[in-house]
Amino acid sequence: MEMEDTLVEALPDADPELLKMDDITSNFKNLSKNCINFIEQRLEGKCSAYFAEVFGKGWYSREKGSDENMTCVEKAFNYLTGETEELISYMNQDYLRPLIKLLIERLIATYIDMAIKKPFTLKENEDKIINRDVDCFHSYISDSFEWKEDAMEPLLAIQKILTTTSLEEFDVDLSMITITFDDL
16 A cells, blocks of 8 residues: 555544655655644633642743753653653654644644633644645655555554544553654
8 A cells, every 4th residue: 555545544633645755755844834833823722720720830841950941742642641761752754744744733733722712723824834845755665665665553553642532531652652842
């Protein structure tokens, strides 16, 4: 099966165009930074009171001098999934970075929005910036058979997260997913 088909199957809610990127390598970091920046800005604006209650008043800033040095997104992931280990420290594979947007949106929409009662989606201008950097995924991975094999397990884990509807159902092996924001 072509990786493009695998991605479409694993992420049925994704815009197919997001999974057809030709020249994405040089844009991975910018794309990821845009995604994470949008998420953090929106979280700060819409969920400040909620996170201040959960994480304390300094929830949005990195804790300088702290060994954890976690951002609000990392704290949110850990809190929402019940994981105190490094949920996001695993994700080093660049090929999954475009999927961060989908993963975070679904988790936030499912769990955080229950508190703020407002759907979370990227705004139109944010979508345009994301889509500007995203064209086609297939050619990026077409030359590496081993890479395709390695990609399967993380994608299956992401699929499971995206279809999780409650924390009680969350039984994903997080070692299969490797997302890190520190090197973006």
